[in-house]
Amino acid sequence: MSPAGDAETVIKFPILIGDIGGTNARFAILVDSYAEPKEFPIVATADFANIDDAIQSAILDRTSMIPRSAVLAVAGPIDGDEIALTNCDWVVRPKVMSRDLGLEDIIVLNDFEAQALAVVALGAEHMVKIGGGEAEPNAGRIVLGPGTGLGVAGLVHACHTWIPVPGEGGHVDMGPRTARDLQVFPHLEQIEGRISAEQMLCGRGLVNLYRAVARADGGKEALSTPAEITAAAIEETDAVAVEALSMFVVGLGRLAGDLALVFMSRGGVYLTGGIAQKIVPALKKPAFREAFEDKAPHSELLRDIPVYVITHPLAALTGLAAYARTPSRFGVEIDHRRWVTR
Incomplete structure (x- = not known):
């Protein structure tokens, strides 16, 4: 885990962004800081055993873009290396996800942090x-x-x-x-x-x-x-x-x-x-x-x-995209919520 939380946070592109709720998970990939997010079909959490399977099947198997980083918003408190969702039986394990999906950098936020970010990102x-x-x-x-x-x-x-x-x-x-x-x-x-x-x-x-x-x-x-x-x-x-x-x-x-x-x-x-x-x-x-x-x-x-x-149907993804493009615009504390492996 990195000693994150500094003002010079840099997240390497392409970046997988995800809003994971109790019922549905929404994902997109940011190729660079200027491109619009490439969105993927909404995933029902009940259709997959865990988030890693959902990302692999619904995202990685359907695109030639290989994300290097991930910024994920999850519905539940973030504490430690195993993050249980409040209204879903998924458990997010960033270290395992990094190893199995080849991600170099993973940041996990609360889902309503993403919604808060969206408030200033939306018009x-x-x-x-x-x-x-x-x-x-x-x-x-x-x-x-x-x-x-x-x-x-x-x-x-x-x-x-x-x-x-x-x-x-x-x-x-x-x-x-x-x-x-x-x-x-x-x-x-x-x-x-x-x-x-x-x-x-x-x-x-x-x-x-x-x-x-x-x-x-x-x-x-x-x-x-x-x-x-x-x-x-x-x-x-x-x-x-x-x-x-x-x-x-x-x-x-x-x-x-x-x-x-x-x-x-x-x-x-x-x-x-x-x-x-x-x-x-x-x-x-x-x-x-x-x-x-x-x-x-x-x-x-x-x-x-x-x-x-x-009224935006993907407000949280919009907030995550704004943060992923320019982290310095937002005072997001990521100490103990960022996992860097390379």
């Missing part, structure tokens, strides 16, 4: 604004993404450098506030006696909410997947789905507002991931902003903070 054409004032250009930002799990990261600007701040904010506690919440919450599935944000605000969280709403009223659970529930709620064909999505949106607004206060994110709050993109019509309804701003005595402060939905 306004890839964002939908959900209320608030104008973002302060160099102020702190929050990135929040309901997907297979619930990712959270911060982004700060200091010394002319954007610095992503990874964390596990998706596992903070969530609690009831309204009379209806008090009826529904007892039916939510818990983990070791607690309800975390991720138990409500991700794909399985939406299913959890749907079941809890149905059980609170003694009704039927006619739908079973996040896609079915989302579609039925948007089309208003299932009353339980409509309420479940409404509670999801309100919960997301509450958490986003909490994080905005914690981080004083005058640069905006950015919602990313497939679920946020699919529920933009629901997020545009008043309930989301009302929940976001309902933070007395600081509601006025929250009214000025804009929220954006990132």
Whole structure:
């Protein structure tokens, strides 16, 4: 492992970049600092025993380009030479990957660090604004993404450098506030006696909410997947789905507002991931902003903070590509997260 973390980080091209989530993995190869990434078909993590097999079969066997380096973003905390994903049974072993795939240099980031990098790499054409004032250009930002799990990261600007701040904010506690919440919450599935944000605000969280709403009223659970529930709620064909999505949106607004206060994110709050993109019509309804701003005595402060939905389908890869091209632009700490073999 290298003593990385210096400002002169250089990553050798071609560079394999990858965004590995709990359900899907997305890969591309950067030939040089000027070329657009060559993208490959999205890989379902369940289709492969491990990440090495996925890279070999889905990427290396399908191109004549041989990457020398890799910058990977994974959904889980990075600690040591064996990195377990939170919502997938893959374990990333950089030393083994280097040996078996011939990579000279591997950097592993948290997946929401990549999403945070994307916030400054993407243009306004890839964002939908959900209320608030104008973002302060160099102020702190929050990135929040309901997907297979619930990712959270911060982004700060200091010394002319954007610095992503990874964390596990998706596992903070969530609690009831309204009379209806008090009826529904007892039916939510818990983990070791607690309800975390991720138990409500991700794909399985939406299913959890749907079941809890149905059980609170003694009704039927006619739908079973996040896609079915989302579609039925948007089309208003299932009353339980409509309420479940409404509670999801309100919960997301509450958490986003909490994080905005914690981080004083005058640069905006950015919602990313497939679920946020699919529920933009629901997020545009008043309930989301009302929940976001309902933070007395600081509601006025929250009214000025804009929220954006990132609509780019491969936002994390865009962030990784920006970092791989010009690492000096970003204050990414890679000590103990970089493996160099040659």
